[in-house]
Amino acid sequence: MLPHEYVTVLADEYSTPAHVTFEEDFQKHVEDKFQRRAIIGVCRMRSTGVDLFQVLDLLVGAVAYDYKLQAGLVDAATRSPKRELLMHILGGFGIKTFVGGVRGPRLNVAEFGHPAAVGGA
Numbered sequence: 001m002l003p004h005e006y007v008t009v010l011a012d013e014y015s016t017p018a019h020v021t022f023e024e025d026f027q028k029h030v031e032d033k034f035q036r037r038a039i040i041g042v043c044r045m046r047s048t049g050v051d052l053f054q055v056l057d058l059l060v061g062a063v064a065y066d067y068k069l070q071a072g073l074v075d076a077a078t079r080s081p082k083r084e085l086l087m088h089i090l091g092g093f094g095i096k097t098f099v100g101g102v103r104g105p106r107l108n109v110a111e112f113g114h115p116a117a118v119g120g121a
Helices: 022-034 051-071 081-093
Strands: 007-012 039-045
Touching: 007 022, 007 051, 022 039, 051 081
Parallel strands: 007 039
Antiparallel strands: none
């Protein structure tokens, strides 16, 4: 996240104890880490009822599958629907991989906690 960027967080709904204020706790944690106001708002939604979440689940799954491929956790020679979806998404964005992060006008995949990202990459 760049210093001038602000985000709205859409989170999958899950049960928390009555004393937990997920939205406030999450916002505070992120803003403490970045040492600035970074989140405009946090909203939890039931993913089964929100089409956008279903699409996001596919996109995040493709990114995760790319990392698994690069780490050798899945066989690159095996043909699978997940691999086909990954290749389709990569082709649509005109990129070769999500690994290492990607930033463009229509896409932003960032790594947090990875050694390459520690220097602010």
